[in-house]
Amino acid sequence: MADLLQPEFRSGGGGSAGEVDISASMTAQHQQAHDGLRFWQFMVAGSIAGCIEHMAMFPVDTLKTRMQAAVPGACPARTSQPIGLSQALRSVLRSEGFPGLYRGIAAMGLGAGPAHAVYFSFYEFFKRALSGGRQDGPAWAHAGSGVVATVASDAVFTPMDVVKQRLQLKSSPYKGVADCVGRVLREEGFGAFYASYRTTVLMNAPFTAVHFATYEASKKGLAGGLAGEGEEGFVVHATAGAAAGALAAVVTTPLDVVKTQLQCQGVCGCDRFSSSSIKEVFQTILRRDGYAGLMRGWLPRMLFHAPAAAICWSSYESVKTFFQDFNERRLNT
Numbered sequence: 114m115a116d117l118l119q120p121e122f123r124s125g126g127g128g129s130a131g132e133v134d135i136s137a138s139m140t141a142q143h144q145q146a147h148d149g150l151r152f153w154q155f156m157v158a159g160s161i162a163g164c165i166e167h168m169a170m171f172p173v174d175t176l177k178t179r180m181q182a183a184v185p186g187a188c189p190a191r192t193s194q195p196i197g198l199s200q201a202l203r204s205v206l207r208s209e210g211f212p213g214l215y216r217g218i219a220a221m222g223l224g225a226g227p228a229h230a231v232y233f234s235f236y237e238f239f240k241r242a243l244s245g246g247r248q249d250g251p252a253w254a255h256a257g258s259g260v261v262a263t264v265a266s267d268a269v270f271t272p273m274d275v276v277k278q279r280l281q282l283k284s285s286p287y288k289g290v291a292d293c294v295g296r297v298l299r300e301e302g303f304g305a306f307y308a309s310y311r312t313t314v315l316m317n318a319p320f321t322a323v324h325f326a327t328y329e330a331s332k333k334g335l336a337g338g339l340a341g342e343g344e345e346g347f348v349v350h351a352t353a354g355a356a357a358g359a360l361a362a363v364v365t366t367p368l369d370v371v372k373t374q375l376q377c378q379g380v381c382g383c384d385r386f387s388s389s390s391i392k393e394v395f396q397t398i399l400r401r402d403g404y405a406g407l408m409r410g411w412l413p414r415m416l417f418h419a420p421a422a423a424i425c426w427s428s429y430e431s432v433k434t435f436f437q438d439f440n441e442r443r444l445n446t
Contacts, residue, residue: 320365
């Protein structure tokens, strides 16, 4: 896989000048087709972008979790209507203060870096493969690459996401990341860390497909309109990322509510389910809260993903640019 992502410069010992020129031309095209970056550089760029994104937006994620879990004491008493964003914020600040918004951030830090490294490296690899080596590939190639990337990254991130959400709940019985991991293993078994994996994939697959397709399409359109002559810059990356994040977040909110219910089940008054059946959770939410319950936390979810995507994509593209300049300087020395 790494060999397909990194440009190679080779010439046979007895090759003619014409053959060398052709090889150099093909290498230059190969480098341009895939940004001239090595596999590990995509991983580093993705890891940095993911950490910056999730750390910056973590308080909003905490409010979303509180609203979706909707347990007595975590927010105002459970009602048939979705808990409001302002209510959730006042509840956290009144009972726990500002630090309450950052409870569980260590788990996020441990999971976001590796998961995003996998996410972006898989995305770049499969984007190139599905696009036939062309940088300007079709939208379906970007969407398909995103789906493959999210299935792989979710396998890395889901266990830490379970820990993170359990720590975010008010009156969480866990003292920290290590305590939460140890107690879940002893009391519920290793499978508890992946109880929501199927739901997460079913949520993130369409989320990522919409996200990447919207991002690439928006970037292409904005590059000519804002930057001129197809040049991409910070404004293009940030705006395209924000649009993609907001749209994808709203569309997939019901599955995110199901995921939160599965990951927090049995903790701080959350319902416990007999299985990891998505259908069972959907039926429980509809019976208890109606259809409005499936949209709990849609506003903070959108408020999280719009700026988060802007931060993530602009950071990712900035680190890629750094590595491109670095590789170019190395080749010229």
